Amino acid sequence: MDLVQDHIRAMKPYEAVESSEVLAERAGIPPDKVVRLNGNENPYSSAPKVTETLGSYDQYNRYPDPDQHQIRAVLSDYLDVEPERIVAGNGSDEIIDLTLRMVLAPGDRILDPTPTFGMYAICANICGGKVVSVPRDDSFEIDVEATKLALDSRTRAVLFASPNNPTGNIAQEWQVRSLLETGVLVVVDETYYEFCGQTVMPLVREYPNLMVLRTFSKWAGLAGLRIGLGVMDPEMAQVMMAVKPPYNVNVGAEIALMASLADKAVLIKRVQSIVAERERMFSLIEGIPGVKPWPSQANFILCQLPEGKGRAVFEGLCRRGVFVRHFSTPRLVDHIRASVGLPHETDALVDALSDTMKELA
Numbered sequence: 498m499d500l501v502q503d504h505i506r507a508m509k510p511y512e513a514v515e516s517s518e519v520l521a522e523r524a525g526i527p528p529d530k531v532v533r534l535n536g537n538e539n540p541y542s543s544a545p546k547v548t549e550t551l552g553s554y555d556q557y558n559r560y561p562d563p564d565q566h567q568i569r570a571v572l573s574d575y576l577d578v579e580p581e582r583i584v585a586g587n588g589s590d591e592i593i594d595l596t597l598r599m600v601l602a603p604g605d606r607i608l609d610p611t612p613t614f615g616m617y618a619i620c621a622n623i624c625g626g627k628v629v630s631v632p633r634d635d636s637f638e639i640d641v642e643a644t645k646l647a648l649d650s651r652t653r654a655v656l657f658a659s660p661n662n663p664t665g666n667i668a669q670e671w672q673v674r675s676l677l678e679t680g681v682l683v684v685v686d687e688t689y690y691e692f693c694g695q696t697v698m699p700l701v702r703e704y705p706n707l708m709v710l711r712t713f714s715k716w717a718g719l720a721g722l723r724i725g726l727g728v729m730d731p732e733m734a735q736v737m738m739a740v741k742p743p744y745n746v747n748v749g750a751e752i753a754l755m756a757s758l759a760d761k762a763v764l765i766k767r768v769q770s771i772v773a774e775r776e777r778m779f780s781l782i783e784g785i786p787g788v789k790p791w792p793s794q795a796n797f798i799l800c801q802l803p804e805g806k807g808r809a810v811f812e813g814l815c816r817r818g819v820f821v822r823h824f825s826t827p828r829l830v831d832h833i834r835a836s837v838g839l840p841h842e843t844d845a846l847v848d849a850l851s852d853t854m855k856e857l858a
């Protein structure tokens with residue numbers, strides 16, 4: 498192990514979502530009884546055209562196009578930005594990784610308005626970068642003044658999600674502009690954009706230091722095929738194209754992307770169902786004594802639990818076959834994040850949560 502750099506050896510693995518088989522074994526139930534609300538996945542699977550097209554394609558022996566011509570063209574249409582601003586990745590996770598490798602030298606810093614998505618810190622640490630957490634305020638809004646005060650000569654980027662994961666709230670445009678005016682690279686991760694319709698995408702033409710991330714994992718149900726993207730300054734995009742692995746987006750993912758956009762109407766209908774289900778789920782959770790759901794613009798709801806009860810509630814749900822996300826950070830230890838699934842999954846969550854709360858009362 499002394500072959501490995503110290504800061505790499507110190508890395509803790511990202512707590513990724515486990516397979517339904519592993520979860521089922523833990524709860525002692527069959528895999529098809531697992532209620533899987535821990536990964537913000539789309540419960541409706543991918544668009545019908547995706548499976549059709551993938552099954553009939555017969556050129557998997559060929560490498561994908563390293564310049565992403567077709568991908569950039571169709572994404573340009575979907576996103577209404579110039580193709581030369583777009584870089585597609587093996588999930589938006591890859592774009593986060595590429596970006597930080599491009600901008601961070603060992604000892605450089607990123608600012609992280611916490612709580613937020615964990616991958617920013619992980620990727621920064623791999624680069625030997627330091628992560629400076631700037632706590633969000635009591636309603637999980639970004640503290641813009643504190644963030645600006647935390648900037649120093651070694652700060653290379655500010656990264657956050659909007660809607661934020663796991664809190665579900667949106668960064669206001671004035672907040673994003675205020676951070677952009679400092680000149681630092683601002684990465685706005687709009688993974689959940691399609692569930693809320695609010696975006697800072699038009700600002701990429703105004704600010705060369707803005708990068709916007711999107712993905713097909715959540716709204717389009719392609720988490721398992723890995724396709725995400727970044728929209729940025731064209732010169733930055735050109736550099737990223739040179740840095741990325743040549744075949745980072747595999748042919749299956751490329752086909753699935755095209756088919757999803759061809760089937761957009763179906764997917765948007767499903768997004769609308771998920772949004773409606775989110776509102777129903779919110780009301781039901783609000784009715785459980787001791788549980789406070791936070792309003793969400795995404796496909797999940799953060800639920801605040803009585804002090805000291807977070808871990809026990811999470812475990813109570815696991816025993817009942819309902820898997821949600823629990824975070825061990827001090828600020829979120831008494832919270833769980835539940836993804837919006839199908840209506841019967843909401844009902845199972847609400848029943849299990851009510852039972853668990855009664856048991857712990």
Ligand SMILES: *Cc1c(COP(=O)(O)O)cnc(C)c1O
Binds near residue numbers: 720
């Ligand atoms: C799920 C998620 C991602 C990862 O998206 P992929 O495209 O699947 O890599 C990125 N950012 C946030 C905030 C997420 O919640």
